[in-house]
Amino acid sequence: MLRRSAIPSETTAMTIETLAAPPKPTAQKTARWTTAQARALFELPFADLIFRAQSVHRAHFDANEVQMSTLLSIKTGGCPEDCGYCSQSAHFETGLKATKLMTVEAVKKAAAEAKAGGASRFCMGAAWREPKDRDLDAVCDMVREVKAMGLETCMTLGMLTKPQADRLADAGLDYYNHNIDTGPEYYGKVVTTRTLQDRLDTLEHVRDAGMAVCCGGIVGMGEERDDRIGMLVTLANLPVPPESVPINALMKIKGTPLGESAAIDGIEFARTIAAARIMMPSSVVRLSAGREHMSEELQALCFLAGANSIFIGARLLTTANPAKEKDDALWAKLGVRPMEV
Numbered sequence: 001m002l003r004r005s006a007i008p009s010e011t012t013a014m015t016i017e018t019l020a021a022p023p024k025p026t027a028q029k030t031a032r033w034t035t036a037q038a039r040a041l042f043e044l045p046f047a048d049l050i051f052r053a054q055s056v057h058r059a060h061f062d063a064n065e066v067q068m069s070t071l072l073s074i075k076t077g078g079c080p081e082d083c084g085y086c087s088q089s090a091h092f093e094t095g096l097k098a099t100k101l102m103t104v105e106a107v108k109k110a111a112a113e114a115k116a117g118g119a120s121r122f123c124m125g126a127a128w129r130e131p132k133d134r135d136l137d138a139v140c141d142m143v144r145e146v147k148a149m150g151l152e153t154c155m156t157l158g159m160l161t162k163p164q165a166d167r168l169a170d171a172g173l174d175y176y177n178h179n180i181d182t183g184p185e186y187y188g189k190v191v192t193t194r195t196l197q198d199r200l201d202t203l204e205h206v207r208d209a210g211m212a213v214c215c216g217g218i219v220g221m222g223e224e225r226d227d228r229i230g231m232l233v234t235l236a237n238l239p240v241p242p243e244s245v246p247i248n249a250l251m252k253i254k255g256t257p258l259g260e261s262a263a264i265d266g267i268e269f270a271r272t273i274a275a276a277r278i279m280m281p282s283s284v285v286r287l288s289a290g291r292e293h294m295s296e297e298l299q300a301l302c303f304l305a306g307a308n309s310i311f312i313g314a315r316l317l318t319t320a321n322p323a324k325e326k327d328d329a330l331w332a333k334l335g336v337r338p339m340e341v
């Protein structure tokens with residue numbers, strides 16, 4: 001039984017149906033979720049948490065539909081940032097070869113393959129602290145070309161100024177991904193070269209430019225449950241919650257400071273997904289990096305917990321993702337259908 005005092009005040013004594021009411025579409029200054037309220041979700045008996053997450057999920061989405069995106073690293077490695085989980089940081093010896101920005105033609109070819117593989121969105125990532133203005137011309141061409149192929153577009157290029165966000169929006173970019181990575185208390189243990197506030201500033205520029213926000217983080221970096229709670233509370237209390245919330249399970253990279261972190265327990269991972277679903281009812285919650293190391297059963301549990309977005313294709317940015325045949329067999333077993341755009 002959910003402790004009444006632990007439920008957000010405006011939802012106290014409400015039924016599951018009314019709890020699932022969508023958040024206000026306009027910016028909201030007051031916090032939607034307190035830490036105590038979020039912690040109470042994590043502390044629910046598992047069956048109650050999953051039931052509540054499923055109820056919220058079904059009130060907002062077709063529970064058998066999953067949004068499918070494919071990732072491409074358009075500029076790999078040599079990054080000046082020191083994100084302690086990342087294969088692409090120049091601060092660590094990870095054995096990764098740095099590359100230049102891909103050509104628009106090569107990106108178009110990869111996007112065509114992604115579309116043929118069943119993706120409805122193509123996400124392009126660059127190992128930059130922030131894009132240089134001179135790189136934006138090429139990047140905007142990529143957006144226009146990929147969009148013309150009938151795919152939704154997403155980019156993750158690091159921090160953006162407002163004029164850069166405007167240029168990407170004008171080129172037709174649908175989503176911008178920029179993660180907060182972890183909760184405010186653990187943040188300094190993960191990255192020192194940019195602050196959480198820097199990231200929030202970029203998110204504001206993206207939002208103000210009119211693009212949809214994709215923002216989430218990573219679990220399994222040695223953080224405590226309270227840090228996962230802090231991350232979800234920060235996301236849910238953004239002026240407008242992100243349309244897309246990727247929850248990444250750390251892909252451990254040899255040579256990085258966080259590369260030896262203990263893997264997160266599967267039930268705790270599913271709890272994190274369920275809490276994200278309940279706290280951001282109309283957002284798409286992405287079961288992001290880490291599926292390669294998850295059993296079919298854990299992935300199914302995450303879908304039951306309200307995850308409704310994934311990356312398909314055998315590669316993420318620099319690490320592996322399940323092969324198409326393996327994924328297709330799982331979708332057939334679960335009756336999962338791709339979400340229409």
Ligand code: SAM
Nearest residue numbers: 085086126127128156157158179248250251289
């Ligand atoms: N360089 C840009 C930036 O960091 O803003 C964009 C690319 S970066 C690789 C995008 C996100 O991928 C990171 O913010 C992080 O949340 C996630 N990520 C990176 N390496 C990861 C790993 N080893 N395991 C899980 N997620 C990872």
Ligand code: DTB
Nearest residue numbers: 125156246251289316317318319
């Ligand atoms: C996100 O949250 N996860 C994706 C995407 N946004 C750009 C990246 C995952 C990267 C996993 C590690 C790698 O392949 O290098």
Ligand code: SF4
Nearest residue numbers: 079081083086089127
């Ligand atoms: Fe660079 Fe992005 Fe990797 Fe951080 S996560 S080191 S910013 S590529």
